Amino acid sequence: MVATSQPLAVQAGLDMLKTGGNAVDAALATAITLTVVEPTGCGLGSDAFAIIWDGSKHYGINGSGRSPAAWNYEKFAHLKEMPRTGWDTVTVPGAVSVWVALSERFGKLPFETLFKSAIDYAESGFPVSPIIAAQWKIAVENYRGFPEFIKTFTIGGRAPEAGETFKCPRQAESLIEIAQTKGESFYRGELAKKIAACSADEGGLMSLEDLANHKPLWVDPISVRYRGYDMYELPPNGQGLAALIALGVLDNFDLKIYPVDSADSIHLQIEAMKIGFEIVKKHLADPDFMRVDYSQFLKPDFLKKLYERINLDRVLITDGNIPDDKDTVYLAAADGKGMMVSFIQSNYMGFGSGVVIPETGITMQNRGLGFSLEKGHPNQVDGGKRPYHTIIPAFVMKGKEPVLSFGVMGGHMQPQGHVQMMTRIFDHGMNPQAASDAPRWYWQKDDIVAVENGFSEDVLVELGRRGHKIITNIPRSEFGGAQLILRRENDYIAGSDHRKDGMAAGF
Numbered sequence: 001m002v003a004t005s006q007p008l009a010v011q012a013g014l015d016m017l018k019t020g021g022n023a024v025d026a027a028l029a030t031a032i033t034l035t036v037v038e039p040t041g042c043g044l045g046s047d048a049f050a051i052i053w054d055g056s057k058h059y060g061i062n063g064s065g066r067s068p069a070a071w072n073y074e075k076f077a078h079l080k081e082m083p084r085t086g087w088d089t090v091t092v093p094g095a096v097s098v099w100v101a102l103s104e105r106f107g108k109l110p111f112e113t114l115f116k117s118a119i120d121y122a123e124s125g126f127p128v129s130p131i132i133a134a135q136w137k138i139a140v141e142n143y144r145g146f147p148e149f150i151k152t153f154t155i156g157g158r159a160p161e162a163g164e165t166f167k168c169p170r171q172a173e174s175l176i177e178i179a180q181t182k183g184e185s186f187y188r189g190e191l192a193k194k195i196a197a198c199s200a201d202e203g204g205l206m207s208l209e210d211l212a213n214h215k216p217l218w219v220d221p222i223s224v225r226y227r228g229y230d231m232y233e234l235p236p237n238g239q240g241l242a243a244l245i246a247l248g249v250l251d252n253f254d255l256k257i258y259p260v261d262s263a264d265s266i267h268l269q270i271e272a273m274k275i276g277f278e279i280v281k282k283h284l285a286d287p288d289f290m291r292v293d294y295s296q297f298l299k300p301d302f303l304k305k306l307y308e309r310i311n312l313d314r315v316l317i318t319d320g321n322i323p324d325d326k327d328t329v330y331l332a333a334a335d336g337k338g339m340m341v342s343f344i345q346s347n348y349m350g351f352g353s354g355v356v357i358p359e360t361g362i363t364m365q366n367r368g369l370g371f372s373l374e375k376g377h378p379n380q381v382d383g384g385k386r387p388y389h390t391i392i393p394a395f396v397m398k399g400k401e402p403v404l405s406f407g408v409m410g411g412h413m414q415p416q417g418h419v420q421m422m423t424r425i426f427d428h429g430m431n432p433q434a435a436s437d438a439p440r441w442y443w444q445k446d447d448i449v450a451v452e453n454g455f456s457e458d459v460l461v462e463l464g465r466r467g468h469k470i471i472t473n474i475p476r477s478e479f480g481g482a483q484l485i486l487r488r489e490n491d492y493i494a495g496s497d498h499r500k501d502g503m504a505a506g507f
Contacts, residue, residue, distance in 0.1 A: 001505070002014055002027075003333075003483040003502070003505075004330065004331035004496070004502050005329055005331075005496075005500035005502035006038045006501055007501065007502060008126055009031075009033040009502075010503055010504070010505050012029045012030055012033040012116075013033075013331070013333055014026065015029065015116075016113070017335055019109070019113075021108050022335045022337070023341045024333075024339065025103075025108055025109045025114060026335065027333040028099050028103055028107065029116075029117060031048065031329075031331060032117075032118045035118065035345075036121045036168065036171060036175075037121055037126050037129075039351065040139055040350060041329040041346060041347060041409070042095070043351065043352065043362065044093070044362045044363065045090075045095075045355075045365050046347050046363075046365050047348075047367055047389070048099075048346075049063055049064070049343075049389075049391055050341060050393055051342040052106060052341050053339060054339055058221050058232065058395070059105075059218065060218070060219040060221040060234045060235075061216050061219065062217040062234060062237070063101075064389050066092055066384050067091045067382070067385050068092075068206045068383060069384045070205040070383060071384075075088075076088070077375070081373065082371055082381065083368070083369070084349065085146075086355065087204025087205070087364075089368040090364045090366065091387060092210055093186075093364065094216055095345045096183045096186045097186075097187065097214060097215065097216045112179040112180065115175050115178070122172035122175060123172040124167065125165040128162060128166050129501035130162040133160060133162035135350070136153075136159040136160060137159040139159070139350040142350060142354075146354040146355065148358050149354055149363070152356050153168070168361045169361075170360055170361040171360070171361025173360070177191055178191070187212055187214055188208075192211045192212065193208065194362075196208045196211065198355070198357045198358060221233065222241070223244070224245075224298050226250070227426045229403060229426055230397045231244065231247055231395075231422060232395040233392055233394055234392065235287065236286075236294055237389050238389045239284060239388065239390055240392040240418075241284060241298075242273070242277050242279070243392070243394070243415035243416075245280075246272040246273045246276040246419050247272075249306045250272045250419070252303065252307035255269075255427045256428070260430075260438075261439070261456070263458075263459045263466070266463060267463060267466055267468070269420065269441075270443050270449055270468065271316050272310065274318040275306050275318060276415060278318040281319065282319075284378075284388050285379035285388060286378075286379070290378050315467035328391050328410060329346065329409065330343070330408070330481070331344075332406060332483050334492050334506075338487075340395070340402050340487065342393035342395050342406065344391045344407050344409075345391070347363060347365045348369060348370075352366045353365060367387050367389065368381070370387035370389060371385070371387045372388070391414065394407055394418050403487055404432075404486050406432070406482065407483060408481065409482075412442060413442055413480030414480070416441075420435075420438075420440055421484065424438060431495070432486050433495035433496070436496070436498070439454030440452045440479040447469045448469045450472075450474045451472055451474070452474065452479050460472075480497070483495070483502065484504075492506060494506065
């Protein structure tokens with residue numbers, strides 16, 4: 001089974017399974033195809049993270065790249081916020097390195113085979129799906145000042161319409177180069193030279209050495225117990241810690257006694273989520289620079305103290321915030337032998353930095369935006385560091401048995417979406433599609449909570465009485481996109497978010 005946000009990418013993954021590949025082969029073919037058919041969320045210059053269950057053990061991989069070694073705090077100290085576009089927001093892209101590492105360690109099929117669908121769609125074209133077309137139109141206006149972007153990712157200066165065919169032959173050439181060299185060209189070969197040359201020509205500081213020194217990190221996923229299940233996320237520099245803290249706090253309450261979507265249930269989830277964000281805002285960074293051991297935040301005694309801060313009848317004042325990323329792709333894959341993959345990759349915001357490497361179709365992410373300008377903060381911008389990262393894959397186990405591979409796209413929604421999927425499935429017994437379809441909320445800042453259409457007016461009034469400032473009429477796109485695969489005894493059941501163009505499919 002494969003679930004993701006674009007149907008052609010789902011089919012690319014299923015093709016790998018039908019030709020003898022495993023869940024990792026399926027996940028990689030899906031991810032690679034998404035760089036072509038959903039470029040509004042990811043590209044060849046993205047970062048990626050994954051959790052893999054190989055049938056007996058968990059593995060995690062962190063594909064975030066470091067900032068250029070030539071960066072330093074003084075370069076950015078005069079700014080009020082980190083740049084959103086241009087080379088001063090680009091860190092070394094890690095997605096290609098993750099594709100290579102996962103294929104080498106777990107894949108059954110030849111690496112080049114995984115690229116077939118992506119290359120075909122880049123060369124011959126694909127019909128742009130409706131939600132992606134709408135995102136593309138917004139992106140074109142945002143990146144008008146980047147000539148190479150306009151040249152490569154528009155049709156005569158405009159975004160492709162829904163249903164219109166789009167081709168990107170230069171992207172196909174880069175995909176072929178990456179496939180044939182097993183990623184070497186991207187970090188140490190011809191593509192790397194083009195990236196470094198573009199950086200130099202446009203005033204950036206990313207060098208050939210920065211690219212050549214990049215390696216993905218194999219990491220052990222971290223977890224917290226919730227309702228007898230173990231919820232896994234990747235350790236920092238990703239924000240999965242926020243979701244784990246929130247669930248660890250909520251495990252001290254019995255949410256089952258409160259009706260789903262009741263004011264009590266929603267209030268408790270919001271308050272727990274605020275606490276999680278408060279902690280990551282203060283401490284989260286490249287683990288090489290964190291000053292505290294993040295594992296202390298997941299200890300039962302510590303979570304119990306956090307739980308005691310919550311009052312059922314009024315809001316808690318916290319010092320937290322959320323990232324504003326909304327553009328990411330997530331996929332889940334599972335095979336007939338029980339291997340399951342939770343995989344996410346992202347440009348960060350739209351097409352990322354706006355930087356497109358000439359004649360390659362490579363869009364460069366803008367992950368440098370995740371750094372802090374607060375001097376002395378562990379996430380302070382500097383050279384050779386990984387920034388705070390929004391994209392987080394999730395996984396659930398019951399004892400030694402895998403249960404759920406899932407994620408919720410949208411940086412501000414990801415940990416909050418993880419909490420909402422967990423409570424709906426494991427407190428209220430919803431199936432993955434029902435959990436995904438249900439209305440969502442997300443905490444913005446201070447006491448402000450955005451809610452999707454579908455909640456009772458009485459519930460919203462009661463939340464307001466407790467101190468939440470409820471805002472409505474928020475675009476559906478603000479509430480992320482879930483993809484889920486739940487393992488049962490003899491089969492899988494999946495869900496794909498109606499807020500995206502995708503689907504879940506299997507055989």
